[in-house]
Amino acid sequence: MNLKNWIFATRLYTLPLSIYGISLSFFLSTHSIMEMYKCLKTYVFSILTALSLQILANFSNDYGDSIKLIFHDNEMSMKKKFVYEGIISSKQMKKAIFILFILSFILGFILIYPILYENIIIFFTYLIGLIFCILSAIKYSCGNNPYGWKWGMGDLSVFLFFGIFSVLGSFFLYNRLVPSFQVILLSISMGFLNTAILNINNMRDLYEDSINRKETIVVRFGLNFAKWYHFVMILNAILLGFLFISMKNNIYQLFSLSIVSVLLIMHCRNIMLINNNKFLLHLELKKLVFLIFLYVLSIGMQNYL
Template identity: 50%
Template sequence: MKLKYWIRAARIHTLPLSFSGITLSFFISQSRKDVSLITYILCVITALLLQILANFSNDYGDSITGVDNYKRIGPEKTILCGFISLSEMKKAIFIFSILSFFSGFLLLCKTFLWNHIFIFFLYLIGIFICIYSSIRYSIGSHPYGYITGMGDLFVMIFFGIFSVEGSYFLYTHTLCMDIFFLSLSIGFLNVGVLNINNMRDLDNDYENGKYTIPVWLDIKYAKLYHTFIILISIFLGGYFIFLNHRSVYQWIFFIPTSIFLIFHILKIILIKEKKLFNLELKKLVILIFLHGLSIGIGFLN
């Protein structure tokens, strides 16, 4: 039965990344005005479809380029193991591209209708960019995920700025600088997930021409880079609460997650065997969701 292999290819354990920022901005928006729950649900569905599209594309692209091989330390890819064929994955990429577009289009129709035609088409172009970027991360003659720093930049844009600030605008039809700081906080944490992935596969990536930040910096400085982005994220999250302080409960929810993130940094610094990065990657995905939840719930209190 192939369903379990498609679930594996979708990388279920990473999917909270797609709706962490969207959920956070929903909570913040709800604390400031009445927000449509349907809009939130459509945002989540669209984000999930786009992330699954990206994960399928990554499975396909890394298999084509040879980056995905038996030297790789990360979880086994479905194409490499022969569970899903290249043609089947190609069809799945096409289907999820279509589903992502229609889900996003429905979201825009629900949110803007035709009252804000310019913004409607601006977001429509944004959906095409999201679909294109999800595929091009590891597919094509020059996938941007193989260029130093580009993967980190695009993760910041899509999982940080677009996820938080972009969805906040869909909820409220307003842009706020404090939400931008919050989007950077979530974005840096998501960059951290990518960085762990790249530190784990550093040697194999270098051998196959995938020049990520850890390949460029080497493992010692990649860990320092990781420390920096996590600490910046904690600072920006705290700064957002400082700017919007309502009660002590905001800090009570926020501080424990921040402490766990600091422990995470220490674990990353002390790791000697690269296969141990897998566990920390999964932990950070959970911590990102908790980070967003802790800030968001603090505003609903």
């Protein structure tokens, strides 16, 4: 077994996306070193659970897409799929998926276990949610009818899991408070930003997805539509961020978010100018991953000032 191949198969550049929403709600839930320390255990196990779910989804995506590509038997230049190319065997990948299935459940159970002694109804709500997240990570690409291959469903799942559920679900775990309207705004904003990442990925893979009958929004409506769709999501994320700041009236947040917003608009301009160049789209994808990190810091870290 080559460890390097497994590391590549985790798609390291996607892993930060699973923890951005969790980190943002952590910043919003704490205002001092003492509060950070109090929430630290929950934060760590939230990250570990999210990372295990993300790797589970990435491995399942590699396995599920590889099976369908073999089934369609297309001769074309494909994005790297480790099972498809025989770098990792199907048996090995299925074993890894099973291990991550168990690991995700154990980490998630440890995360939510303290709620059992506080409110059994909320505990079972989170438990059902955990199982739903695990199954969703697998069913995105695996099985006879993966929802990630249906138009709009991949975008909706990323919006919900990496935005709404990530921010709001972890926010309650940190302080046992119902998320405020301000936090809800930021969860929607994070949903838009993370969905924009998927959109770039789908723009990059337009040719392969169309041949393999994977009905992404880009395949369904075309590249030009996808570019404007991308711009609207980024713009909405920026506006929601500024709306949040207007309620906080924090000059430091205003300044830092203004800088990040300019960089995001420049990113959108680049996307508009790229004409189906995979390499340039991939560069913009990685750039957006970093810009989301700056977005989280610009709003979250300034919460301590």
